[in-house]
Amino acid sequence: MTSFSIGDTEFLRDGRPHRVLAGAIHYFRVHPDQWQDRIRKARLMGLNTIETYVAWNAHEPRRGEWDATGWNDLGRFLDLVAAEGMDAIVRPGPYICAEWHNGGLPVWLTGDGRELRSSDPSYLVDVSAYLRRVYEIVAPRQIDRGGPVVLVQIENEYGAYGSDKDYLRTLVAVTRDAGITVPLTTVDQPTDQMLADGSLPELHKTGSFGSRSTERLATLRRHQPTGPLMCSEFWDGWFDWWGGVHHTTDTAAAASDLDDLLATGASVSIYMFHGGTNFGLTNGANDKGRYLPLVTSYDYDAPLDEAGNPTAKFFAFRDVIAKYAAVPEELPAVAPEAPAFSVPLIRAGAWTDAAASAARTEHPLSFDALGHLSALVRYDVVLPDGRGGQLVVDDVRDLAWVSVDGVPIGTLARTRHDRAITIPAGAALRILVEDQGRVNYDHRLGEEKGLIGAITLNGEPLTGWTSTPLDVAAIAASDSFTATGTGPSAWTGTFDLDAPADLFLDTAEWSKGYAFVNGFFLGRYWRNGPTRTMYVPAPATVGGENRIVVLELEQLLSPTAAFLPALSLGVTEE
Incomplete structure (x- = not known):
């Protein structure tokens, strides 16, 4: 040997x-x-x-x-x-x-x-x-x-x-x-x-x-x-x-x-x-x-x-x-352009209303306390006496969409160091929180995700929460969409290929969410950029009919799935 x-x-x-x-x-x-x-x-x-x-x-x-x-x-x-x-x-x-x-x-x-x-x-x-x-x-x-x-x-x-x-x-x-x-x-x-x-x-x-x-x-x-x-x-x-x-x-x-x-x-x-x-x-x-x-x-x-x-x-x-070692004469084959086309997407219903096991506690539970490894937890609470006012959260990890009685109010973003938002009077408050990715170095490894610390409304503790973990991959796979729901929308479409092929899914006309092709979880997209395309590896596609599922968290500017001939990774530094 x-x-x-x-x-x-x-x-x-x-x-x-x-x-x-x-x-x-x-x-x-x-x-x-x-x-x-x-x-x-x-x-x-x-x-x-x-x-x-x-x-x-x-x-x-x-x-x-x-x-x-x-x-x-x-x-x-x-x-x-x-x-x-x-x-x-x-x-x-x-x-x-x-x-x-x-x-x-x-x-x-x-x-x-x-x-x-x-x-x-x-x-x-x-x-x-x-x-x-x-x-x-x-x-x-x-x-x-x-x-x-x-x-x-x-x-x-x-x-x-x-x-x-x-x-x-x-x-x-x-x-x-x-x-x-x-x-x-x-x-x-x-x-x-x-x-x-x-x-x-x-x-x-x-x-x-x-x-x-x-x-x-x-x-x-x-x-x-x-x-x-x-x-x-x-x-x-x-x-x-x-x-x-x-x-x-x-x-x-x-x-x-x-x-x-x-x-x-x-x-x-x-x-x-x-x-x-x-x-x-x-x-x-x-x-x-x-x-x-x-x-x-x-x-x-x-x-x-x-x-x-x-x-x-x-x-x-x-x-x-080649100046220091032998290099093979053979070169990789030049890849052809990927297929470029567009297909319409059909609204399949709301998806963050999907039924799931929920925990009812005085204070919101973190992703970690829930043993949740997916991207979202839905937090719901009844507003005391239907009051609105200033909502303050100690720490949001990492991005939260706030709504009252199904009406979107705004977002709280960890990136912006947000902690407070004014909400109107209403019966029920919902906060949908996304784990956007865990820090990968130094002493922030393992920090909790979700709504962390105290939550107050007009200075008073807000208690009696329901914490519902949402597994985005499972929702996409099971078509767990509700036609009458008021939350973010799921969209589906189909397209045909002559044979399996690498594809580059254009997300420029979408806002923020997750995309799947034939059940394969491509990942996250976001208009925040710089990345415009999502890479679809050829083995995730098939010759014949292919299905795309898009779980959009905000809104599609155009209900279309477009595919580009090459990667588009965004503007670069000069």
Whole structure:
């Protein structure tokens, strides 16, 4: 079997110097039927390794309900990497950030007050059980057992969060006890404090950066005096948030930085080679004083775009890599334009009035207290003596639509730091609250969602609430629409295709909500932008009749489902 180890100055493959040329593909952001295509295109760019995070909350959204099938079939993904003749790097966290909801940590783990990412005994019990599950998949696929896995990462940019060495030592012990024999790494941004806090002497330190390669590798070398230098997150783009712009990086500048890095002899993993999509409700959020939920697209301005097609950056990076390693002569086929057409949508009824189990309590229950993993909770209360006035909520997480007796009054948005709204007199108050995405880094991991804290009307506590969780995917699948309801409207339509095809659903004439094609949950849309299209992967479509369901929270400007010939990700910074 092949061996992989760390030498005095280089990685060694069967004792011979080896440079890792890797690219990140997150299996959980790509339709499984498209994994092979994306992996193969990485090889055609000149890469020899695929790197992936493991998203714990994708595999175990509820405690004890472990799933490693379908979208979560990490073993199959690694087998496809091996079938392409490539190596693999696995980064199981448990924390991954990745602009993924809750940083990859399950809500059931983060919501009970335990000290996260620490040597807290109860936290370590759950983390250890999770890692053992992952390593049951990874261990038999290590390179010395005939598989592709050459490196496994411990934690993730831990120096930006903490410095609990006992925690890191426990993760290493669990990893080794589970049969992981390949070299173990850590990654941190190249600052003295982060590199010192985020690793252990026995772990190989790597860096994360996207520019000033020579300078940052010099900082890394001070902390990793022997062995190969590696940038294991070479940031070639960036992510987008609702209400912002579509972030891009200059292709020539990114290629030049990559060239500088490779000229030093360092190894690299390009983050991202292919970003993919935050399908469903999987987007994370930023909060550095202002809450900013991230968009459904995770295009990342990567060498492969959101739909898996090569960009100018693909060819520029390929030219750089060809200076340092053999690059296949074959190029990816040019993708044809996607079908462009429009179909009418028919109003199917109100959908937030859908019958569901409800909890009646003095104060509203959070999503977490309800054990609710979907996007919405409906809160209802009888107004005392039919009075109106100033409604004040301690904290709204994250966006609330307020109505009285079925008449919309306005919204309260966490992004705007809203806390108060004036409501008219009436019999019943309804507040529909959306979890727009959980913060994916730092100490806001696991914070509760919903109406949080005290709620008052004219300074008096407002009590006697009904909290109703709404599972948007289940509602769309069951057509649970009420023809006489007064809430937001559901819309449906059908369209025919000659054969399965990638599609780009245009949401410019819609407001805010969720879209499904043949039951496949495309994700969230919002006129707030920048993203205009939703990517529909070809495997989610069929030859013949296809069905679209749109759960609109506000209003459609046009009751039409239009499809564009290509991605439209929004305006960019000049």
